[in-house]
Amino acid sequence: MSVHTVEDGIEAYRAMAVSRAIEQECVKLSGLWYPSIGEEAAIIGTFSSAAPGDVLYPHYRGSLVVQWMRGRPLEDIFRVMLHRDGAATKGRHAAPFDGHAAGQVMPFASIMLGPNIAMAAGAAWALTQRGQEEIAICAFGDGTAGTGDFHETLNMAAGLALPVVFVCQNNQFSISTPASAALSGTSVADWAAGYGIPSVKVDGNDLVSVADAVGQAVDHTRSERSPSFVELSTYRRTGHFAADPARYRERSDLERAEAADPIVRFAEHLTAKHGVDADRIAGIDRGAAELVAEALDTAKRDRELTAADLDLTGVYDR
Numbered sequence: 001m002s003v004h005t006v007e008d009g010i011e012a013y014r015a016m017a018v019s020r021a022i023e024q025e026c027v028k029l030s031g032l033w034y035p036s037i038g039e040e041a042a043i044i045g046t047f048s049s050a051a052p053g054d055v056l057y058p059h060y061r062g063s064l065v066v067q068w069m070r071g072r073p074l075e076d077i078f079r080v081m082l083h084r085d086g087a088a089t090k091g092r093h094a095a096p097f098d099g100h101a102a103g104q105v106m107p108f109a110s111i112m113l114g115p116n117i118a119m120a121a122g123a124a125w126a127l128t129q130r131g132q133e134e135i136a137i138c139a140f141g142d143g144t145a146g147t148g149d150f151h152e153t154l155n156m157a158a159g160l161a162l163p164v165v166f167v168c169q170n171n172q173f174s175i176s177t178p179a180s181a182a183l184s185g186t187s188v189a190d191w192a193a194g195y196g197i198p199s200v201k202v203d204g205n206d207l208v209s210v211a212d213a214v215g216q217a218v219d220h221t222r223s224e225r226s227p228s229f230v231e232l233s234t235y236r237r238t239g240h241f242a243a244d245p246a247r248y249r250e251r252s253d254l255e256r257a258e259a260a261d262p263i264v265r266f267a268e269h270l271t272a273k274h275g276v277d278a279d280r281i282a283g284i285d286r287g288a289a290e291l292v293a294e295a296l297d298t299a300k301r302d303r304e305l306t307a308a309d310l311d312l313t314g315v316y317d318r
């Protein structure tokens with residue numbers, strides 16, 4: 001989806017607002033949650049560029065809204081988060097990284113960083129083998145780009161001409177390590193270029209730039225049946241997890257990022273370019289908050305799972 005018409009722009013804005021509302025609730029629910037607050041332009045701009053049958057591998061920081069965009073009911077996501085009856089994970093894992101298979105949103109299947117990139121390339125290979133026109137789209141963090149899996153997969157994706165779009169959601173941190181200290185060279189996109197993959201680096205906090213860059217990468221990968229790469233510069237406004245006070249970073253960097261909020265920025269764009277007024281924007285924000293609050297209430301009404309609900313046969317010797 002381009003974000004250049006007013007309808008598409010409104011739809012994308014709504015997804016950003018829903019994402020923010022989901023993440024704000026998740027922060028309240030668990031100090032161990034990995035929030036994506038401030039990375040909405042990168043996430044929505046990337047995954048709104050997908051066609052319906054494309055196979056999606058979102059980064060863990062941003063997976064929830066992508067699942068919702070592909071039709072997973074929000075209450076289902078909160079059931080997982082809250083260990084409620086009906087949770088797809090049956091209470092065994094609190095983070096809803098189980099994905100949404102019906103919507104082709106793949107799970108974050110390994111707690112290790114890197115395998116998801118290889119799995120996306122594997123899915124792209126399967127699509128090619130079956131003669132399908134769909135592609136895979138995979139997002140991951142800058143820290144993940146430092147893994148061996150990343151480099152092995154890019155080499156193989158280029159060599160086998162796999163239809164996969166790689167998107168580095170560069171939020172400048174890998175837990176407490178700044179990207180500037182962890183990654184050699186000037187950009188992750190340059191590494192991809194070194195493997196012969198067409199690659200660009202754009203402002204990941206500007207929804208229009210993200211949607212244009214990823215949209216072009218998607219078009220290229222779909223028509224050429226070969227990989228492409230986009231690096232998005234964004235900023236992680238919370239700690240690595242909700243309870244992390246992130247004392248390791250400069251306060252001024254955070255303040256700069258907060259002042260350049262991607263949602264506010266896109267609202268200003270909608271007003272300047274399409275004349276969307278403040279009331280309509282406020283209505284979308286309210287609608288998003290209500291949608292999320294209702295889903296949370298629905299999930300909370302379900303029975304809380306206990307240890308007795310877990311079938312641990314063969315898991316622990318007790």
Ligand SMILES: Cc1ncc(C[n+]2csc(CCOP(=O)(O)OP(=O)(O)O)c2C)c(N)n1
Nearest residue numbers: 061111112113141142143144171173174175
């Ligand atoms: C192979 C591997 N190394 C280290 C870790 C520990 N770890 C978990 S999350 C994380 C940070 C990842 O940073 P990034 O990929 O930039 O994503 P972000 O959390 O910033 O969105 C690290 C180092 C891991 N899970 N797997």
